[in-house]
Amino acid sequence: MPPIRRIAHLDMDAFFASVELLRYPQLKGLPVVIGGGRRKVDDALLADHPERQPRFIPVADFPLLRDYVGRGVITTATYAARQFGVGSAMGMMKAAKLCPQAIVLPVDFDEVRRFSRLFKTTIADIAPLVEDRGVDEVYIDFTDVPGGHREGGRVLARLIQRAVLEKTGLTCSIGIAPNKLIAKMASEFNKPNGISVLYEADVPTRIWPLHVRKINGIGPKAGEKLAALNIHTIGELAAQDPDFLIKRFGKSTGAWMLEAAWGRDNRPVVTESEPVSMSRETTFDRDLHAVRDRAELGAIFTALCDKLGADLQRKGYVAKTIGIKLRYDDFRIATRDQTVESYTSDGPTIRKIAGLCLKRVPLSQRLRLLGVRASLLARQGEEPPPASKNASDMPVDQVNKWPIAINSIADKASNDVSGQAAPDQLF
């Protein structure tokens, strides 16, 4: 019989905000939100205080949420700000209404990534099986780590918390359970700077009372659908008949939901994985029109393609499928993909292919966001040989003669903006 698994989920506490508090300790305990603008707030602050260090800048000099203008969402809020109902993914303007006195700082991605690497290597030095789950979270397999089972994993978790705090000055919360699914839920039980240990037998008492939305994988849509079926808690979900769930959610989702509700999950902790896609996208300061703002859009488009190419090259990948993503002013999303014969990581080539994608999408409506995506990736120098001969394997310059759709859609778009150039000529 295999030994019981002990899987930990570690979540850094208010990560982005905590990183800023290291730089500005005078803000500790105050409502602070991170997010929004691309403005160099810090540069401006330091310019006003040339002789002083960040930690001596008076609190009164920091920008407030009430004065914030522009688009964007909250990335992280300090616990003091959360008291006011402000939280991750909330629009800045809505947050400003709830907590106008909060201090707002932009995300410093370089700094966040530096601390992310630091806390992850610190953990890996103690327990080597670490799975990356984004910038501020990891799963850790305690099962085969010496001492990993003591007090159900609590001893090792404490050791890791101490090491992370020593190396980074940051706190984290850890849940330890028989699998990733429960560990993820458990890590939220004692936030911040907490540890919680769960066993299989704890599922009915600790997990079943929770709302179904606490299951990692049940989002707004599934949550709503379950609510409409009068299923609110995980325990209520666990009591359902499998056929009932399968009938309403499909074979795989329905079956998975029931397994999840019973706390069953045998996914391994995976330390290495290859990227599936890379992308760059940007939301404009104001909605742009394909024709009327063509120069601005064209420049943004080229810059996105160049950045994507640079990303691919820096990471040593090439791509065979290039795609675009638009978000219209009404928030609808359109995507177009094109797979070409040869792999590329060249900005201008990406731009050429993405330009063809753009011709296949309606452009009469204002745009809020433009994005470029590379997929079907291969490591540079290890590209698999071409497989078959078909239309989508044509060389890039021949793809210009793409037989359908281009003209019909371009015509439609140009009709909508009569008297002006057809959008497809702009890119």
Added chain:
DNA sequence: TCTGGGGTCCTAGGACCC
């Protein structure tokens, strides 16, 4: 005055091949 940017995975339909 709504709603960022970077991802993964799944579904479903059509083309094409055997």
Added chain:
DNA sequence: TCTGGGGTCCTAGGACCC
């Protein structure tokens, strides 16, 4: 000639996560 599977590749959209 008709019918019918299965498998793979590609594309578009959508749910979900951090």
